[in-house]
Amino acid sequence: QVQLVESGGGLVQAGGSLRLSCAVSGHGGSTYTMGWFRQAPGKEREFVAAISWSGEVTNYARAVKGRFTISRDNAKNTGYLQMNSLKPEDTAVYYCGADHGTIWATRYTPSYWGQGTQVTVSA
Numbered sequence: 001q002v003q004l005v006e007s008g009g010g011l012v013q014a015g016g017s018l019r020l021s022c023a024v025s026g027h028g029g030s031t032y033t034m035g036w037f038r039q040a041p042g043k044e045r046e047f048v049a050a051i052s053w054s055g056e057v058t059n060y061a062r063a064v065k066g067r068f069t070i071s072r073d074n075a076k077n078t079g080y081l082q083m084n085s086l087k088p089e090d091t092a093v094y095y096c097g098a099d100h101g102t103i104w105a106t107r108y109t110p111s112y113w114g115q116g117t118q119v120t121v122s123a
Helices: none
Strands: 003-007 010-013 018-025 032-039 046-051 058-060 068-073 078-083 092-100 117-122
Touching: 003 092, 018 032, 018 092, 018 117, 032 068, 032 078, 046 068, 046 078, 058 068, 078 092
Parallel strands: 010 117
Antiparallel strands: 003 018, 018 078, 032 046, 032 092, 046 058, 068 078, 092 117
């Protein structure tokens, strides 16, 4: 029943910015955490960022800390990933995920996934 749809991907020049969105539906008003992952060609899927239900707790991969910002608007049932100072190594398919609850225990492992959106950063 829970569905996630990403949008906002595209082609940008190194040093540029991009904002991804993730619309959530079918959660029946229950609380949920959200996060972002990415997978580059020939590489494993990796964690990017996560955010608690309240938005007060966030976690970032060291590779993106200081450049990316995760946020959410629960009134719109939408999560966001603001990406600044983009580098060619940020090129990947970006996936949003969600899980039941208000905060994760240790490692963030979503139960639900979006279809992914392509982000390409040119040199």
